[in-house]
Amino acid sequence: MKRIALLGMPNTGKSTFFNRLTGAGARVGNWPGITVDLLSAKILVAGGMVEVVDLPGVYNLHGFSEDEQVVRRFLETQPVNLLVLVLNASQLDRQLALALQARQLGVPLLVLLNMADESRNLGIRIDVKGLERTLACPVRLMAAKFGTQFSEVKQTLQDALRDHPELTRVDPQAFQQDHRIEEALDRLVSESVHAPVQLPASLTDRLDRIMLHPWLGIPLFFAVLFLLFQAVYGLGTPLQDGMEWLLAHLKSAWLDPLLLHLPVWLRSFIGEGLYDGLGTVLTFMPVIALFFLAMAIVEDSGYLARIAFLADALMSRLGLDGRAFVMQLMGFGCNVPAIMGTRIMRSRGLRALTMLVIPFSLCSARLQVFLFITTAVFSPTLAPLALLALYALSILFALLTAFVWRGRYPSHEPLLLELPPYRLPTLRFLGFESWRATRQFIQGAGGYIVAGVVLVWFLTHYPFDVVPASPDTLAGRLADFLAPVFSPIGLDNLMAIALLFGFVAKEIVIGALAVIYSASPEQLSAILADRLDGVQAMSFLLFTLIYTPCLSTIAVIRQESKDWRLTLLAVAWPLALAWTVSFLFVQAARALGY
Amino acid sequence: MRIVIVLACSIVPKTLSEVLPGTAATIVALHVGQEYGRRMAGLGLRPGVSVRVIRISPLRGPLQVRAGHTDLILRRSDAARIEVRAVA
Ligand SMILES: Nc1nc2c(ncn2[C@@H]2O[C@H](COP(=O)(O)OP(=O)(O)OP(=O)(O)O)[C@@H](O)[C@H]2O)c(=O)[nH]1
Numbered sequence: 001m002k003r004i005a006l007l008g009m010p011n012t013g014k015s016t017f018f019n020r021l022t023g024a025g026a027r028v029g030n031w032p033g034i035t036v037d038l039l040s041a042k043i044l045v046a047g048g049m050v051e052v053v054d055l056p057g058v059y060n061l062h063g064f065s066e067d068e069q070v071v072r073r074f075l076e077t078q079p080v081n082l083l084v085l086v087l088n089a090s091q092l093d094r095q096l097a098l099a100l101q102a103r104q105l106g107v108p109l110l111v112l113l114n115m116a117d118e119s120r121n122l123g124i125r126i127d128v129k130g131l132e133r134t135l136a137c138p139v140r141l142m143a144a145k146f147g148t149q150f151s152e153v154k155q156t157l158q159d160a161l162r163d164h165p166e167l168t169r170v171d172p173q174a175f176q177q178d179h180r181i182e183e184a185l186d187r188l189v190s191e192s193v194h195a196p197v198q199l200p201a202s203l204t205d206r207l208d209r210i211m212l213h214p215w216l217g218i219p220l221f222f223a224v225l226f227l228l229f230q231a232v233y234g235l236g237t238p239l240q241d242g243m244e245w246l247l248a249h250l251k252s253a254w255l256d257p258l259l260l261h262l263p264v265w266l267r268s269f270i271g272e273g274l275y276d277g278l279g280t281v282l283t284f285m286p287v288i289a290l291f292f293l294a295m296a297i298v299e300d301s302g303y304l305a306r307i308a309f310l311a312d313a314l315m316s317r318l319g320l321d322g323r324a325f326v327m328q329l330m331g332f333g334c335n336v337p338a339i340m341g342t343r344i345m346r347s348r349g350l351r352a353l354t355m356l357v358i359p360f361s362l363c364s365a366r367l368q369v370f371l372f373i374t375t376a377v378f379s380p381t382l383a384p385l386a387l388l389a390l391y392a393l394s395i396l397f398a399l400l401t402a403f404v405w406r407g408r409y410p411s412h413e414p415l416l417l418e419l420p421p422y423r424l425p426t427l428r429f430l431g432f433e434s435w436r437a438t439r440q441f442i443q444g445a446g447g448y449i450v451a452g453v454v455l456v457w458f459l460t461h462y463p464f465d466v467v468p469a470s471p472d473t474l475a476g477r478l479a480d481f482l483a484p485v486f487s488p489i490g491l492d493n494l495m496a497i498a499l500l501f502g503f504v505a506k507e508i509v510i511g512a513l514a515v516i517y518s519a520s521p522e523q524l525s526a527i528l529a530d531r532l533d534g535v536q537a538m539s540f541l542l543f544t545l546i547y548t549p550c551l552s553t554i555a556v557i558r559q560e561s562k563d564w565r566l567t568l569l570a571v572a573w574p575l576a577l578a579w580t581v582s583f584l585f586v587q588a589a590r591a592l593g594y
Numbered sequence: 595m596r597i598v599i600v601l602a603c604s605i606v607p608k609t610l611s612e613v614l615p616g617t618a619a620t621i622v623a624l625h626v627g628q629e630y631g632r633r634m635a636g637l638g639l640r641p642g643v644s645v646r647v648i649r650i651s652p653l654r655g656p657l658q659v660r661a662g663h664t665d666l667i668l669r670r671s672d673a674a675r676i677e678v679r680a681v682a
C-alpha cells in the first residue's frame with residue numbers, strides 16, 4: 001500500500017488538512033518503537049488505497065524534543081511515497097526553514113501553503129512558481145479550513161503518487177547533518193515572499209488589548225472558565241442522568257424479563273456485573289463528548305495559548321502550567337475527561353504530574369456522597385462547614401501532590417509558544433475531535449472499566465449462597481482481613497465494604513451502603529446518624545475524598561499515559577495519603593476527647 | 595556622571611527581558627544551548643532578527659513578543675538569555 005506522511009510545524013493546520021482529506025474514519029495506529037498516538041487513515045486515491053499518517057508538529061528535523069524524535073524515528077523506519085509538508089503561508093519568513101530541511105531527506109516532497117486566506121488579508125504575496133523552482137517540488141496555496149483550492153491539491157497529490165509509485169526511505173545521513181540554512185532561508189524568503197513592511201493592525205491585536213489586559217485578563221479568564229464549566233457539566237450532567245435513567249429502564253423492561261429463567265448468580269452476573277459495567281462506560285460518553293467539544297473551541301480559537309500567558313506566573317512556581325490549571329478546574333466536574341484533556345500538553349513529565357494531581361479535584365460524583373453523609377450525620381450548621389473543609393482540602397492535597405512528585409516528573413519544556421491570531425472554529429472539525437475522543441475512551445478504557453466492575457461484583461457477591469455485600473462474601477472477608485488497617489481510622493468492616501464499592505464509582509457508594517445495611521435510602525440517613533459519630537463520619541469522608549476517585553479515572557490514566565508505573569502510583573499514593581490523613585484526623589480528634 | 599551612566603544603562607537594553615513593552619530590539623545572540631536555540635530559531639527568534647515586545651504578563655509573567663509575522667510568548671528568565679542591541 002502507498003503511504004503519505006504529513007509533516008509541519010505546530011499550529012499550521014496539519015490536522016485540519018488531515019481531517020479534510022480523510023474524513024472521520026481516522027484511527028490511532030501502532031508503529032514500531034513509537035509510543036505516542038499517531039492518527040492515520042486509509043483513503044482511496046485514483047483507485048488505489050493510500051495510507052495517510054499525521055505526524056506531530058515539529059519546529060525542525062534535528063532537535064531532540066519528544067515530538068521531534070517521534071518524527072525522526074517514524075521517517076527512519078517507515079518508507080513513504082510522498083512527504084506532504086504543510087506550512088502557514090503567513091509565516092513563511094520562518095516556516096520555509098522546514099521546507100529547506102525536508103528537501104534534504106531525499107523523499108518526494110509536496111509543499112502546501114495553508115491559511116491562504118490569512119496571508120492574503122495581511123497583504124502577503126507569494127511567488128509560488130519561484131518556490132517550486134528553488135525547492136524542486138510542487139507547491140500549492142490552499143486554505144484547509146474552508147476547502148479553498150482543495151480539489152487542485154488533491155489532483156496534485158494524485159499526480160505525485162502516480163509519479164512516485166515506489167516507497168522510498170529517507171536518506172539516513174540527512175538527520176545527522178544539520179546544515180546552517182539561515183542564509184538559504186533569508187534568500188528564499190526575500191526572493192519569493194513579498195510582505196508589506198508594516199502589517200496592518202489586526203482584530204487580534206484589538207481583542208488582545210482586552211483579553212490580555214493586565215487587570216482585566218485574569219477576571220476574564222475566570223469568566224471563560226466558568227462558562228466552559230457550565231457548558232460542559234450544566235449540559236453534560238443531565239445527559240448523564242438521562243443515560244442512567246435510560247439504562248435502568250432498559251434493564252427492568254428488557255433485560256430482567258430475558259434473564260428470568262437463568263440461575264440467580266448468572267442473572268446477577270449479567271445484570272449487575274456486565275450490564276452495569278457497560279453502563280458505567282456509556283454514562284461517561286456525554287461529558288467526554290461535550291468536554292472535548294469545549295476544549296477544541298478553546299484550543300482552536302487561540303485562547304489556550306493566552307491562558308498560558310495569563311496563568312504562567314502563578315503556575316510555573318508550582319511546577320505546573322496554565323493548561324494544567326484549566327484541567328485541574330475542569331476536574332471538579334469530572335476527573336475522567338480532565339485527564340484525557342491533558343493531551344494538549346506536549347511535555348511528558350508535566351502531563352504525568354498533572355494526571356497525578358487531577359484526581360484530587362472533588363468531582364460531582366464525590367459531591368453526591370458528601371452531601372448525603374454530611375446532611376445525615378452533621379447538624380445543619382456543621383454540615384456546610386464540613387463540605388467547605390472538604391473542598392479546601394481537595395485543593396490542598398492537589399498542591400501537596402504537585403509539590404511532592406514534581407521532582408520525579410520534571411518538565412524540561414520551556415514555555416515557548418506561538419500566540420496565534422484569534423480564529424473562529426468550524427463545527428465540522430469540532431465534531432471530529434469530540435467524536436474521536438469519545439471513541440478512544442471506549443476503545444482504550446472501556447474494557448478495563450467493565451473488567452473492574454465485574455471484579456468488584458464478584459468480590460461482593462461470592463459465594464453466591466450468601467447475602468450480597470454481607471460480611472460473608474469475599475469482600476466481607478477481605479474487610480475482615482483488613483480490619484487492622486481500617487480500625488485505626490475509625491471505620492468498621494461494613495464501611496470498608498462500601499469503600500470497596502466506591503472504587504468502582506463514587507456515585508454508587510450511597511446505594512452500596514443501603515444494600516450493606518439492607519435499608520432503603522430513606523432509612524439509611526437515620527442508620528448512618530445512629531451508627532457513626534462525627535469523627536467516624538469525617539474520617540470516612542476524608543478517605544473518600546482522597547483515595548482513588550473511580551475505576552474509570554484509573555483506566556484513562558493508563559490509556560493516556562501508557563505507563564503502568566504511573567497508573568500504579570496514581571492508585572497507591574492517594575491510598576497511602578487517604579489512610580494517613582484519616583488516621584491523623586481520628587487520632588487527633590480522639591486525643592482531644594471527641 | 596555616574597547617574598548619567600546608570601540612566602544610559604537602563605535605557606539601552608542588553609537582553610530581551612530588558613526591552614520595554616512597545617519597543618523593538620535586534621537579536622545579537624541566543625545564550626540558551628543548542629536544543630532550545632533550535633526551537634527558538636524555528637519560531638523565528640534568531641540573530642539578526644528584530645523583535646518587538648508587545649506586552650508583559652502581570653506578576654513578572656511571560657513576555658509577548660513579535661518576530662517577523664509570528665507572535666510568541668516566553669518566560670522572562672528565558673528572555674534574559676537572549677542578547678539584543680537597540681535597533682539602529
Ligand atoms: N484561517 C485559517 N485557519 C486555519 C486554516 N487551516 C487551519 N486553520 C486553523 O488553524 C488552527 C490550527 O489548526 P490545526 O489543524 O489544529 O493545526 P495543527 O498543525 O494540526 O496543529 P497541532 O495540532 O498543534 O499540530 C485551528 O484553529 C484551525 O481552525 C486555514 O486554512 N485558514
